[in-house]
Amino acid sequence: MSSPTDQPRSALRELLVIAGPTVATMTSYTVMTFTDKWLVSHLGASFVGAQGNGGLAAWVPQSVAMGVLQVINTYVSQNMGAGRAQRGAAYAWNGVWIAWIFAVLFIPYSFALPWIFAEAGIEHEQAGLAASYGQVLLFGASLNLSTRAISQFFYGMHKANVVLVAGVTANIVNLFASGILVFGNGPVPADLGLFGRAIGEIGQWLAIKPQGMIGSGYGTVLATLVELAIPLALFLSPKFNRLYKTRGAWRPSWPHIHDLFKTGWPGGLMFGNEMVCWGFFMVYLVSGFGAQHASAGWIAHQYMSLSFMPSVGLSVACTAIVGKYMGAKQPHVAASRAWLSVKLAMVYMGLCGVVFVVFRRELVEFFVDPATTAADRDQLIRLGGQMLIATACFQLFDAVAMVLSGALRGAGDTIFPGIATVISSWVVIVGGGLFMTKVFPGLQSLGPWIAAACYIATLCVILLLRFTSGKWKSIDLLKHASGEPLQAKASTTDGVMS
Numbered sequence: 001m002s003s004p005t006d007q008p009r010s011a012l013r014e015l016l017v018i019a020g021p022t023v024a025t026m027t028s029y030t031v032m033t034f035t036d037k038w039l040v041s042h043l044g045a046s047f048v049g050a051q052g053n054g055g056l057a058a059w060v061p062q063s064v065a066m067g068v069l070q071v072i073n074t075y076v077s078q079n080m081g082a083g084r085a086q087r088g089a090a091y092a093w094n095g096v097w098i099a100w101i102f103a104v105l106f107i108p109y110s111f112a113l114p115w116i117f118a119e120a121g122i123e124h125e126q127a128g129l130a131a132s133y134g135q136v137l138l139f140g141a142s143l144n145l146s147t148r149a150i151s152q153f154f155y156g157m158h159k160a161n162v163v164l165v166a167g168v169t170a171n172i173v174n175l176f177a178s179g180i181l182v183f184g185n186g187p188v189p190a191d192l193g194l195f196g197r198a199i200g201e202i203g204q205w206l207a208i209k210p211q212g213m214i215g216s217g218y219g220t221v222l223a224t225l226v227e228l229a230i231p232l233a234l235f236l237s238p239k240f241n242r243l244y245k246t247r248g249a250w251r252p253s254w255p256h257i258h259d260l261f262k263t264g265w266p267g268g269l270m271f272g273n274e275m276v277c278w279g280f281f282m283v284y285l286v287s288g289f290g291a292q293h294a295s296a297g298w299i300a301h302q303y304m305s306l307s308f309m310p311s312v313g314l315s316v317a318c319t320a321i322v323g324k325y326m327g328a329k330q331p332h333v334a335a336s337r338a339w340l341s342v343k344l345a346m347v348y349m350g351l352c353g354v355v356f357v358v359f360r361r362e363l364v365e366f367f368v369d370p371a372t373t374a375a376d377r378d379q380l381i382r383l384g385g386q387m388l389i390a391t392a393c394f395q396l397f398d399a400v401a402m403v404l405s406g407a408l409r410g411a412g413d414t415i416f417p418g419i420a421t422v423i424s425s426w427v428v429i430v431g432g433g434l435f436m437t438k439v440f441p442g443l444q445s446l447g448p449w450i451a452a453a454c455y456i457a458t459l460c461v462i463l464l465l466r467f468t469s470g471k472w473k474s475i476d477l478l479k480h481a482s483g484e485p486l487q488a489k490a491s492t493t494d495g496v497m498s
Contacts (some may be wrong), residue, residue, distance in 0.1 A: 076156025081327025095149030178219025266418025315406030322410030391451030
């Protein structure tokens with residue numbers, strides 16, 4: 001058995017063992033929304049924009065909770081690195097309690113969505129569709145956030161394969177459940193091929209009425225339930241309970257909740273605020289130019305998500321690795337792993353940027369309903385292509401910013417990145433986006449996309465300067481953390497699924 005402080009034979013191998021499944025898992029989250037948009041695109045271009053707006057409205061408040069819950073990874077990984085792995089389970093359980101508290105608080109907001117979209121100037125039909133879709137996702141928020149809390153435990157324990165299995169299974173469930181619920185026993189578009197015939201027959205057999213766009217929301221909630229059940233079953237298994245006392249820490253604990261909020265509130269502020277700014281960007285600045293701009297914007301946004309989610313996976317893996325070595329009092333090793341993660345992210349996102357430019361027409365056409373008129377098709381392709389070029393311009397900056405943010409979080413350095421993100425997002429995304437629409441109105445929705453590219457570049461420089469300053473190396477997160485002294489150190493390598 002090796003000590004958690006031992007130097008691995010290969011830094012790249014250590015990173016890939018954690019990052020590989022984590023990247024695949026994060027990509028699976030995006031594939032789920034990608035699938036939903038693909039299904040809904042067969043209902044018409046306007047539905048893609050409505051689904052995007054509704055999904056973002058549901059994601060904004062949940063992102064606040066997710067920002068807090070991410071530091072479960074930090075506490076679990078640092079305790080594992082310090083040889084006290086049994087202390088991690090309490091952070092996971094109290095993360096679940098936090099998830100349910102947030103979900104209850106979202107209920108009034110969900111009922112306010114129709115008014116919010118109406119005030120945002122969204123077309124009446126799109127506003128109603130977006131509000132209904134967002135409400136479905138918000139009613140399932142308790143499942144989604146609980147899934148993230150348990151997942152962060154497994155990331156922190158360097159057992160990302162568990163989350164990967166859950167994510168892949170959930171995507172399969174989502175593909176069929178959403179397809180069946182969207183089209184029901186009604187006609188299924190012929191271009192869906194064999195898959196379309198399969199879901200059509202199941203819909204006929206179950207006598208399900210077509211639910212349209214809302215059906216994809218129901219399918220996502222059902223898939224999220226499956227995604228939670230798989231890691232939770234392992235978390236509560238006899239083996240995990242024996243090794244990490246996962247069943248005994250279920251009661252709410254104020255000290256642990258305090259730890260999570262104390263370190264996680266900047267992340268919650270950062271994620272929530274950034275989503276508010278991106279929401280303003282997509283719903284007001286971009287969608288305000290009309291339904292075609294909204295649909296093109298959400299198509300480009302979907303590809304942007306597909307490109308950055310693997311880097312988010314690297315960021316999560318970097319949090320776990322940096323946390324492990326900070327807990328083991330080896331900040332120099334933590335730094336080297338962080339820089340390796342940055343290099344991998346830059347290679348991947350750089351390639352994505354090239355694809356966005358070279359294949360922009362084909363990428364946009366994938367989401368265009370064949371029944372769309374030639375004029376509308378050409379406009380969507382033109383607008384979406386311009387937005388993909390703007391997205392390509394900030395891919396490398398985004399790679400650096402996301403991974404270094406995860407590295408700083410792994411060390412417990414969360415306040416500076418959180419405040420820096422809030423200030424720069426309001427100044428550049430909101431202020432810069434408004435400036436572009438007023439001063440350069442001829443650019444239309446492309447103007448705000450240029451401002452978004454400037455924001456990513458600005459945030460990259462800020463976080464790069466913070467990381468290279470080295471201040472994070474002196475943080476001792478566990479010094480005042482919760483947890484009673486253990487009788488014996490828990491093994492981190494005993495025969496548990498990894």
